[in-house]
Amino acid sequence: MVGLITDSTITLVDSWKSRIAKEGGVANIKIDEDMRSFSGDVISRACFGSNFTQGQAIFFKLRALQEAMSKKCFTSGIPGARHLPTKNNREAWALEKELPNLILEVARQRKELASHERDLLQMVLEGAKNSDLSQEATDRFIVDNCKNIYLAGYETTAVSAIWCLMLLAMNPDWQERVRKEAVEICGGQNPDYDMLRKMKQLTMVIHEALRLYPPVTVVSREAFKDMRFGNIFVPKGVNIWTLVLAHHTDPEIWGPDSYKFNPERFSNGITGACKLPHLYMPFGVGPRICLGQNLAIVELKILLALILSRFSFTLSPNYVHKPVISLVIEPKNGVDLLVRELCMSQENKRK
Numbered sequence: 447m448v449g450l451i452t453d454s455t456i457t458l459v460d461s462w463k464s465r466i467a468k469e470g471g472v473a474n475i476k477i478d479e480d481m482r483s484f485s486g487d488v489i490s491r492a493c494f495g496s497n498f499t500q501g502q503a504i505f506f507k508l509r510a511l512q513e514a515m516s517k518k519c520f521t522s523g524i525p526g527a528r529h530l531p532t533k534n535n536r537e538a539w540a541l542e543k544e545l546p547n548l549i550l551e552v553a554r555q556r557k558e559l560a561s562h563e564r565d566l567l568q569m570v571l572e573g574a575k576n577s578d579l580s581q582e583a584t585d586r587f588i589v590d591n592c593k594n595i596y597l598a599g600y601e602t603t604a605v606s607a608i609w610c611l612m613l614l615a616m617n618p619d620w621q622e623r624v625r626k627e628a629v630e631i632c633g634g635q636n637p638d639y640d641m642l643r644k645m646k647q648l649t650m651v652i653h654e655a656l657r658l659y660p661p662v663t664v665v666s667r668e669a670f671k672d673m674r675f676g677n678i679f680v681p682k683g684v685n686i687w688t689l690v691l692a693h694h695t696d697p698e699i700w701g702p703d704s705y706k707f708n709p710e711r712f713s714n715g716i717t718g719a720c721k722l723p724h725l726y727m728p729f730g731v732g733p734r735i736c737l738g739q740n741l742a743i744v745e746l747k748i749l750l751a752l753i754l755s756r757f758s759f760t761l762s763p764n765y766v767h768k769p770v771i772s773l774v775i776e777p778k779n780g781v782d783l784l785v786r787e788l789c790m791s792q793e794n795k796r797k
């Protein structure tokens with residue numbers, strides 16, 4: 447998937463270049479929407495392959511549904527509010543009705559093709575075919591898996607990219623270090639998988655960004671039977687929430703600089719970074735650990751390597767630091783960067 451991720455990144459890089467040219471050499475860019483478009487573009491291509499345009503239309507609607515659902519959450523304290531025909535509820539109901547048909551139509555077209563590609567939709571369809579579910583359950587399996595992949599992989603990757611760029615803008619020494627590494631390893635070319643594996647400094651920055659701003663702040667599990675944790679009794683059916691953010695910033699685990707951006711702590715990997723490495727869990731833990739973690743890391747590496755080797759950036763005076771927890775941790779007012787294009791001679795000097 448390196449090629450398709452690179453294509454999506456180049457689209458973003460080109461749009462930044464033309465904005466910089468239009469704004470006279472320095473552009474003030476609110477990066478949030480760009481990162482969301484990038485992430486949505488990658489996940490649509492990875493999931494729907496050659497049905498990408500239809501996939502993108504489906505994902506736009508899923509996003510609208512996600513937004514409508516998160517607004518619904520605010521009224522969930524009022525008994526019966528979710529059944530009221532408010533504008534927001536009507537919008538969500540219409541989308542919930544429309545989406546399965548759109549997804550199943552793409553699946554139907556795919557089944558008619560003689561040769562198959564290896565995208566995520568194909569894997570979901572094969573999973574459905576190899577089960578002995580009823581037709582109704584098979585359809586639900588296909589629709590739910592497409593929804594899951596999108597909801598799990600879209601916002602999480604986008605906010606991770608936003609926080610990585612914000613932290614690199616705030617820490618010019620690290621920005622320069624990672625840029626130097628990317629330029630040295632890629633030598634002016636687009637990165638391939640081997641080059642990505644060699645980018646150690648970049649990996650350290652991503653680990654540190656995911657430590658301080660883990661998009662998913664809570665990992666939850668339900669007790670299937672009565673259990674005991676030390677002297678705490680957990681009855682069957684109770685949900686246990688592991689507070690990822692608390693573990694990731696605990697000075698007892700990470701040392702006195704636990705709230706500081708210090709990617710150096712990962713220079714000997716995760717095990718070298720803290721006393722209890724299993725408590726570093728941006729992608730969760732155990733058998734239900736994130737299925738898309740490798741894809742997400744590759745996405746972040748390609749995106750950051752290409753941005754860093756083409757642009758330099760600082761935080762704009764418009765930026766106000768206000769992380770909030772909604773579905774994920776995100777900057778309440780977005781992140782504004784002042785972005786300049788690097789000329790090739792500057793990059794070569796760095797080499």
Ligand code: HEM
Binds near residue numbers: 602737743
């Ligand atoms: C930086 C980006 C991402 C972060 C931080 C992240 C984080 C997580 C977390 C914390 C979980 C719950 C794990 C647990 O309960 O132990 C999860 C589950 C999952 N993620 Fe991700 N994720 C990211 C990107 C992606 C991408 C790109 C995809 C797919 C293309 C994806 C697909 C999934 C799926 C399918 C699950 C459910 C796994 C299961 O229940 O068995 N994620 N993710």
